């Protein structure tokens with residue numbers, strides 16, 4: 001039953017997001033993968049197996065015992081082992097709190113949980129649930145156990161949940177899950193031997209001991225880049241401003257707060273870097289001399305004289321030597337001109353430009369719509385995609401660009 005790209009088992013748990021597993025099934029089939037769907041009994045309360053049978057072109061496994069004939073019962077009894085042998089990846093989406101608890105503790109109470117125990121390939125889990133369920137210490141402990149087992153967790157996103165709450169728990173974008181599955185099936189190690197230095201997140205510039213100036217950057221783009229680079233074999237140093245994100249596996253994280261701390265951390269780690277990506281939204285201005293005491297509230301207008309912060313990108317641009325330097329331009333208008341201008345004035349090799357201040361992309365969003373201005377003069381439009389997908393494309397283009405620049409230098 002193998003597809004040209006490989007075979008995947010798609011386990012579907014009984015959560016409200018089960019309908020989104022249909023989009024995931026389609027995204028996997030579009031990647032030329034053979035997809036065998038296994039649904040829990042609860043999942044079938046939310047979506048009918050026929051949906052998945054139609055999308056994947058194969059019978060959906062729905063139970064362990066209720067086959068029509070004794071022969072069929074025998075074949076389905078060993079199916080959980082046979083099915084697993086062909087597949088390289090088992091992806092479970094949505095992974096319910098219940099399934100994660102059963103996986104973590106090795107319970108084998110239905111087909112999917114038994115298959116999980118019998119399966120020896122890579123496991124990808126995309127949890128989705130109510131925010132309180134997600135934050136419950138029991139779920140958190142199960143998740144830790146599963147992460148420690150080496151499974152890839154595609155974390156849920158923040159947003160409006162079906163239960164009416166706002167917070168973490170919404171199933172990740174199906175494209176992001178499909179990309180994670182693809183990478184597990186076809187791990188690429190084309191960044192082996194590289195040291196990638198990445199900056200991410202905002203900076204905070206203090207105004208007094210309790211107040212600061214900052215911006216809406218969430219750090220997600222920089223963290224997605226760090227994750228992508230580590231997976232492709234790079235040694236990664238992530239200089240991170242204050243963010244609310246889990247540290248990517250296998251990445252050295254250096255935490256900073258202000259623009260000047262970020263500058264110091266970047267310069268201290270510049271030497272071993274072969275690729276530098278400045279994805280942080282560094283404050284442009286700061287209060288040079290911060291009062292030691294809290295500024296008191298008065299009826300009078302408060303004026304603050306702000307000075308420019310150090311231009312880290314320009315400084316790295318001057319010191320970069322043979323390293324590949326990639327900057328980010330977050331703009332609200334004239335994106336192409338600004339990306340090109342930054343490319344020239346900061347001595348970058350690539351500038352990833354994105355429009356911010358719009359709904360759904362840019363700062364504090366799951367997706368990004370990026371153009372890449374290259375030193376070769378080309379401008380590429382990557383289109384709108386989850387940040388993890390954009391991160392992968394940036395590395396694809398960076399490696400191609402380095403070859404093109406070497407070829408130009410040799411002429």
Ligand SMILES: Cc1cc2nc3c(=O)[nH]c(=O)nc-3n(C[C@H](O)[C@H](O)[C@H](O)COP(=O)(O)O)c2cc1C
Nearest residue numbers: 013014015016040042043096097098099128129130
């Ligand atoms: C309307 C409804 C929505 C639910 N949504 C979720 C959910 O999003 N995530 C979750 O973990 N459990 C959810 N549950 C609870 C699961 O359906 C329940 O734990 C079930 O036993 C899971 O079975 P499974 O893990 O075998 O699929 C929901 C239950 C109901 C009734």
